[in-house]
Amino acid sequence: MGEGPADRVGGSPPAPLFAIGHHRPVYLWAGPGTIRMNRLKFMDAPVDESVHLEAHTLTGVTRLARAASCNWAYLTYNWGFPPEVEREDWEAFRQALPVYQAAGIRVFGYVQLSNYVVAGTYAAKDWYAQDPRGRPFYYYTGRYMSCWRHPDWRDHLRQMVWGIVQAGADGVFFDNPWHGTQPQYSAGAWMGSAGCYCPSCREAFREATGLEIPRQLDPEGDERSRQYLRWRADEVTTTLAELAAYARELNPEILISANDFDAVMRPSYVTYGIDLEALAKVQDVIMIEDYGLPAWRGGQQAGPERLVNNALTLRTARALIGETPLSVDPYDKGIGFDRVYSGRRFQQAIAEAAACGATLVVKGTEFVEADGTFTLLTAEQYGEEREAIGVYHRWLSERAGLYTDREPAAEVALLHPGAALWERWGALAPLYFGAGQTLLRAGIPWRTVRSAADLVGVTTLLHVAPLPEEWQLPEEIALIDVSALPGWAPAPPSFLARHPRLRALAAGFLGAAYRAYFRYRWARALIDRSGLTERHFMRSPGFDLPPEAQRATLLEVVGAVRFPRVEMETPVLVEPWRQGEQRQFHLVNYAESPQTVRVIFAESVRGEVLSPDAAPFTFSGTELALSLDVYALLIYR
Ligand SMILES: [Zn+2]
Numbered sequence: 001m002g003e004g005p006a007d008r009v010g011g012s013p014p015a016p017l018f019a020i021g022h023h024r025p026v027y028l029w030a031g032p033g034t035i036r037m038n039r040l041k042f043m044d045a046p047v048d049e050s051v052h053l054e055a056h057t058l059t060g061v062t063r064l065a066r067a068a069s070c071n072w073a074y075l076t077y078n079w080g081f082p083p084e085v086e087r088e089d090w091e092a093f094r095q096a097l098p099v100y101q102a103a104g105i106r107v108f109g110y111v112q113l114s115n116y117v118v119a120g121t122y123a124a125k126d127w128y129a130q131d132p133r134g135r136p137f138y139y140y141t142g143r144y145m146s147c148w149r150h151p152d153w154r155d156h157l158r159q160m161v162w163g164i165v166q167a168g169a170d171g172v173f174f175d176n177p178w179h180g181t182q183p184q185y186s187a188g189a190w191m192g193s194a195g196c197y198c199p200s201c202r203e204a205f206r207e208a209t210g211l212e213i214p215r216q217l218d219p220e221g222d223e224r225s226r227q228y229l230r231w232r233a234d235e236v237t238t239t240l241a242e243l244a245a246y247a248r249e250l251n252p253e254i255l256i257s258a259n260d261f262d263a264v265m266r267p268s269y270v271t272y273g274i275d276l277e278a279l280a281k282v283q284d285v286i287m288i289e290d291y292g293l294p295a296w297r298g299g300q301q302a303g304p305e306r307l308v309n310n311a312l313t314l315r316t317a318r319a320l321i322g323e324t325p326l327s328v329d330p331y332d333k334g335i336g337f338d339r340v341y342s343g344r345r346f347q348q349a350i351a352e353a354a355a356c357g358a359t360l361v362v363k364g365t366e367f368v369e370a371d372g373t374f375t376l377l378t379a380e381q382y383g384e385e386r387e388a389i390g391v392y393h394r395w396l397s398e399r400a401g402l403y404t405d406r407e408p409a410a411e412v413a414l415l416h417p418g419a420a421l422w423e424r425w426g427a428l429a430p431l432y433f434g435a436g437q438t439l440l441r442a443g444i445p446w447r448t449v450r451s452a453a454d455l456v457g458v459t460t461l462l463h464v465a466p467l468p469e470e471w472q473l474p475e476e477i478a479l480i481d482v483s484a485l486p487g488w489a490p491a492p493p494s495f496l497a498r499h500p501r502l503r504a505l506a507a508g509f510l511g512a513a514y515r516a517y518f519r520y521r522w523a524r525a526l527i528d529r530s531g532l533t534e535r536h537f538m539r540s541p542g543f544d545l546p547p548e549a550q551r552a553t554l555l556e557v558v559g560a561v562r563f564p565r566v567e568m569e570t571p572v573l574v575e576p577w578r579q580g581e582q583r584q585f586h587l588v589n590y591a592e593s594p595q596t597v598r599v600i601f602a603e604s605v606r607g608e609v610l611s612p613d614a615a616p617f618t619f620s621g622t623e624l625a626l627s628l629d630v631y632a633l634l635i636y637r
Pocket of ligand 1: 147
């Protein structure tokens, strides 16, 4: 990781714009382009057209602005259709923009950075990214990944940015900053190629390093692979920085965001070329799209206990991105699979994000009805869900002052392994996520740290990779090497990782299945039915809790009871902050129903409980029992 090639160009946005409570965004692909795109992407899936058109009118906009109290919307400008088709979508964007802005909603215009629809005048384009055999690489159905070195593609991207700024949008949102082909981590090994192997990309890498782009990647064992992956990630950041600079040149007030897709829970550095730390410097607000919509599955059911959450992602990202504001857009199963979430689940996600120092981007699009018809959050029948979102948005907006000028106060810290995490993903990711999940499940607050400077207030430091040699740790910090604990040793390299020939064979098979999935209806039905799509592409193994015995060994060394201590039945997120003289203790219930929690303090305290679910009340003493529906914030001294 380290310093990226991009420096912030436009400076910070006006102070509170992207602060918690002030920033209440909704992700809302709609209009004719989205109708067309859903049909293409999901092979003629039914789409509720009237809902998709209504979202751009006063009726749809009012539902978002009033009921859900949203004040930012992500609207599509450019899906990547050829211009003779897409002209209609640009016009729809230009018409929707003033309707949103008049209702007090600012607008990000969407640019598709890395792929295009192979149809019409785009069918003959030679700007597709090439795999090592010169073949194009699919992005869903009917679309190919593009090569960012191709001059025509770069011109095209600049035109899209120009169109959005010219229309009067408040911001430009860059989706899918992914470079070329994408290797998959499967069965403990990296399979497939990364990036683009066209003559121009190969020449550029040769010029920079004197090396050829590796056809099979081995980030752990091969320095050339690591060198290439760093070069590719820098290319991604540089391209985004150039486009951001161009947008700011056109309008210095324009705000920039990008989709830093699932940058924590999956090895996005290797798969896509996403370097979150470097990309943060280009953006005014970070947006991480992921599969972390909170969900708790206890031990009664088959399989491991599983706690899907965004705390892992947000705590990690916060440590990587410096002062750039953070937002997150979590899914449940994924695009094309999710019904509109219940009001309670939206509230859990909003509360979890706020507790962790971030903003939820409310997912408002690419939902399906029970019969598979595509719909949006703006559809008339989702009034209850919009109201539930609005209750939380208004509550946060009125209390925005509680979420500024705070210092994280968790005493337990987890050291981020840095570049070693993507280099040795198979060995280190299970330890890093496993330790985080174990603490989370036990109600022990923790934060991610990157450097010795982050250790203020830390009493226990857990690490999964060796500590940097130059670190001088104060003696009072207890140090725990997670990999040395019983049951926590990293898994040995998998069978496929040890046998390069078999790995190449498996990679060939996986690549063929990938191509068939996006090409043939029968293959997609077969693969979806087998559950492979969900397991392989959507479900992160990082959310499975380690077995109970393994968790116990870690909790034993983390040791002594820490205060405040929380007693609960099912998992609750516990996030402490310090704001001036006051202490904040955020509690978010991950369960499907309310539960009673007891908070036990080290000494007698006095304070107040604030919650969007109930009236505020004061408390004092060494103990507090409260009924926690979704979210409560204890403020005390
Ligand atoms: Zn290329």
